Structure formats: structure tokens, C-alpha cells
Amino acid sequence: MEIDFAEIVAKNQSMVFSLALRFLRNREVAEELAQDVFLQCYRQLGQLEDAAHACSWLRRAICHRSIDELRKRRYRPAIGLDDIPEPAAAGGMPDLMMQDRLRSLVGELPEKARMVVVLRYQEDLLPGEIAELLDMPVSTVKSHLHRSLALLRGRLEKRGVTPVGLLRCEGRGSV
Amino acid sequence: MNWNTDEELEQVLRGSLRRSAAPPDFAPKVLAKTRQPAGGSRMPWLRRPFTLALAAALMAVAIIPAVVLDHQRREAARGLKAKQDLLTALAITRDQLQHARNEVRKNTRIIQ
Numbered sequence: 001m002e003i004d005f006a007e008i009v010a011k012n013q014s015m016v017f018s019l020a021l022r023f024l025r026n027r028e029v030a031e032e033l034a035q036d037v038f039l040q041c042y043r044q045l046g047q048l049e050d051a052a053h054a055c056s057w058l059r060r061a062i063c064h065r066s067i068d069e070l071r072k073r074r075y076r077p078a079i080g081l082d083d084i085p086e087p088a089a090a091g092g093m094p095d096l097m098m099q100d101r102l103r104s105l106v107g108e109l110p111e112k113a114r115m116v117v118v119l120r121y122q123e124d125l126l127p128g129e130i131a132e133l134l135d136m137p138v139s140t141v142k143s144h145l146h147r148s149l150a151l152l153r154g155r156l157e158k159r160g161v162t163p164v165g166l167l168r169c170e171g172r173g174s175v
Numbered sequence: 176m177n178w179n180t181d182e183e184l185e186q187v188l189r190g191s192l193r194r195s196a197a198p199p200d201f202a203p204k205v206l207a208k209t210r211q212p213a214g215g216s217r218m219p220w221l222r223r224p225f226t227l228a229l230a231a232a233l234m235a236v237a238i239i240p241a242v243v244l245d246h247q248r249r250e251a252a253r254g255l256k257a258k259q260d261l262l263t264a265l266a267i268t269r270d271q272l273q274h275a276r277n278e279v280r281k282n283t284r285i286i287q
Binding site: 005006009010013014015016017018021022031034035038039042099100102103106117118121122124149152153156 | 181184185187188189190191192193194195196197198201202204205206208209
């Protein structure tokens with residue numbers, strides 16, 4: 001079956017770019033890495049059966065390349081926890097900045113846990129699918145998810161960020 | 176108000192982590208790169224691990240003997256200086272002993 005590479009790029013560019021962006025939190029590096037992965041895909045086009053296979057191949061490739069990139073460059077998040085200003089009031093802040101704060105907090109998670117969280121909530125993958133993608137047991141994926149949620153909740157509460165503020169600004173689009 | 180359930184947090188995470196659009200020129204850039212001839216990047220062989228390893232080995236071959244020779248030269252110079260210092264010390268000791276012997280002889284004659 002002939003695979004149209006231009007169509008694969010068009011359909012998957014957002015997924016590949018976003019996974020790298022959410023994981024690395026650096027737009028330029030994410031774009032560069034995503035392009036590299038597509039080029040790698042292009043070279044292996046003959047081994048891919050169909051568009052769905054290409055999609056799963058791309059997802060796996062960008063996950064592993066992002067983790068490698070992080071280890072190689074030893075990235076620190078662009079915005080550290082200490083740089084985040086405290087909220088002005090205990091109540092919610094209906095502000096898109098809040099979503100960025102949450103993304104920053106996700107960016108503070110350890111690499112494996114961060115990738116698990118991004119795959120779960122960006123790609124809506126099930127723990128079993130994430131386990132297969134990252135070559136780890138399902139129990140480990142569930143443990144990463146459970147601990148990450150607890151950690152995120154604790155950090156959000158510590159900073160006075162409440163569900164009201166974040167839920168209110170949902171649906172306004174994201175960067 | 177606190178985070179009562181994981182569902183609340185999960186809902187917020189889904190909203191915050193939803194996909195971002197790739198840059199507008201992303202796809203054209205990728206497709207343009209696929210049209211470049213294979214190995215079109217500038218001197219890709221320079222980045223190959225074998226080339227890097229060979230360069231490192233050549234540098235090691237050039238640098239290590241120079242370092243070893245310099246170390247040997249310094250050690251030899253130190254040894255020579257130590258030898259000269261020792262000879263000087265022995266000469267001083269010999270002179271002092273000679274002087275002491277002369278004094279002893281002179282005093283012995285006076286007593287006799």
C-alpha cells in the first residue's frame with residue numbers, strides 16, 4: 001500500500017510537535033526534533049504498512065527521541081517553580097497563565113513520569129498503550145500517573161491554585 | 176476550594192496539555208528537506224561516531240607522547256639538580272671534616 005508522506009506530515013505534525021513541546025518545553029528544540037523524526041520516518045517509509053502504522057511509529061519515535069534529547073541537553077524548564085508568582089487571591093484566577101503554570105508544573109516532573117502524563121492527557125492514551133509505547137510495565141505507568149497527580153495537586157494547592165481558576169479558563173484555547 | 180478528586184485535576188490537565196498547532200511552515204520545511212539529496216547536509220561524515228573516534232585517537236597519539244616526553248625531561252632535570260645539590264653538600268661536609276681534623280691535630284700537638 002502506497003503511503004502519502006505529505007498526508008502523514010499534515011495529519012501528524014500537531015501530535016509530534018506537541019509531544020516534543022510539552023515534554024521539552026522549548027519551542028525551537030521541539031520543532032527541530034519533530035522535523036528530524038519526520039525525516040527519519042520518510043527514510044523508513046518502505047517499512048511502514050499504512051497511515052495508522054506511521055502514526056504509531058511517529059508517536060513512539062518522538063517519545064524516545066524527546067527523552068534522549070532531554071538527557072543529552074539536560075534541559076531545565078524555561079520557567080522554574082520559583083519564578084512563578086504567587087496568585088493574588090486564594091480564589092481562582094481566570095487566566096490563561098494558569099494553564100501555563102500547570103504545564104510548567106508538568107515540566108517539573110521526572111522525565112518518565114512527565115512523558116506518561118503527557119501521553120495520558122494530551123494523547124488520551126490508556127495506561128496499557130503508554131506501557132507498550134514506553135516499554136515499561138502497566139503497573140509502572142499507573143504508579144507514575146498516580147504519583148504525578150498527587151504531586152501536581154499538592155503543588156497547586158501549595159500555590160493556592162484552585163480548580164475554579166483552571167476550569168474557568170478551559171476552552172479558551174492554548175498556546 | 177481544594178482539589179477534591181483526581182477527575183477535576185485530570186479535566187484541567189486535558190485542557191492544559193491539549194495539542195498545539197505546529198508552526199505554519201512546519202510541513203513545507205519537512206517536505207523540502209525530503210527533497211534534498213541524501214546526505215545533503217554539510218559534511219555529515221564529520222558527525223559520524225567513527226570519524227569522531229578516529230579524530231580523538233589521532234589527537235591522543237599526537238598529544239600523549241609529547242606529554243610523556245615533557246614529563247621525562249622535567250624528571251631528568253630534577254634528578255640532575257638533586258645530584259648537583261648532593262655533590263655540593265658532600266663537598267661542604269668534606270671541608271668541615273678536614274677543618275675539624277686539622278683542629279684536633281693542632282690541639283693534640285699542644286697537649287704533647
